Amino acid sequence: MAHPLEPRLAAYIAGRMPDASGVAVSALERISGGASRETYRFLLSWNEDATARTRRMILRRDPPASLIDTERRVEFEAYRAFRGSAVPVPEMLWLEEGSDALDHPFFVAEEIAGFQASPQVLFASATPDVLARVADRKWTILGEIAKADPEAVGLTPWMESPPLDGCWRRELDHWEALIDKDQAEPLPVTRAAIRWLRANPPPPAQKLSVVHGDFRTGNFLYDAAGEIHGVLDWEMAHLGDPLEDLGWSLQPVWRFGTGRAGGLAAQAEAVAIWERASGLKADPAALHWWILFNCVKGQGIWVGSAAAFNRGGNKAPIMIYPAWWLINAQHRAMLQVMGRL
Secondary structure, eight states: OOOTHHHHHHHHHHHHOTTOEEEEEEEEEEOSOOSSSEEEEEEEEEEETTEEEEEEEEEEEOOSSOSSOOOHHHHHHHHHHHTTSSSOOOOEEEEEOSSTTTSSOEEEEEOOOSOBOOHHHHHHHOOHHHHHHHHHHHHHHHHHHHHSOTTTTTOTTTSOOOOGGGHHHHHHHHHHHHHHHHOSSOOHHHHHHHHHHHHSOOOOOSSOEEEOSOOSTTSEEEOTTSOEEEEOOOTTOEEEOHHHHHHHHHSGGGGTTSSSBTTTBOHHHHHHHHHHHHSOOOOHHHHHHHHHHHHHHHHHHHHHHHHHHHTTSOOOHHHHHHHHHHHHHHHHHHHHHTTOO
16 A cells, blocks of 8 residues: 555655656655654656656655754755765755645655664674774764864854854753753753763864764664765754764763674774874863763753653654663763763
8 A cells, every 4th residue: 555645745756856757656664763853765756858767765754743853954954065075975855844745844865775774783793894894984984074164065054153162061051951851750860960061161172063963883874894885864963072973972872782882893993093084183081071971962862752752742662762771871871981880
């Protein structure tokens, strides 16, 4: 049975492709995950220049309630900014900020097919050499993101540019406010971490960088040889301290129980790869601050997903699963980073 969104999506795309005829959407299916956007894959078929054409596509649509509130325009522009660069990303096709066509805002992009994103599959099947290759590519790409000039890649019109000495405060204020709003029970370890972060602020950012916001194992597409073919999930992208992204990639919950940064490599090795690619330095004390901050940020996401579920705005299992799985793990990670575990 055809998905009810197929004819509506086909009608929308037909309006964006004036030189095409016979535009059709088929095989539309929801991809699991997607707590901040609903993600679907589909096959687009059309005729152009007397030739029948097909292309695998992705639809990212806003859900009724989200794990995190993000701007789809920012995500769309972040992908476009890095298209054709050393940071592999899918091509963005169309952004629709209204709700008439598909009930909620959405965008359409190409699908990078034939690769894997799952950390569990990677850890279960990859040899040490492949894990090392993935680690090298992962933190090299993150270094390229940090190295990019936000103005040169066209993102300053879409993202606020904080002062270098204000990056940390803006982010900590933001995530503390979300925890204040969303927590369903006391979070004493998180509050202790926030107090420490405020009492021990990091130095100003060494440059203003594009921050992916969720750069971790699981948010990129890799192949069996360890090459990375697409960096995904830019919905939390913003401008800020490049150590924020590095700290997120190193925070303990993303070790997946392996004891290795991102499940892939020793932390010192990951930092060295990033420094080599970015041309920047990861001061150990500053990086420590940003790793602990990212534990607080993670907790903000997990309690936010629980709040969205509990308020009834989104009863999808993906909304409650992170809270069930990660709130306690995130507290243990904070204690570990603070040397209290």
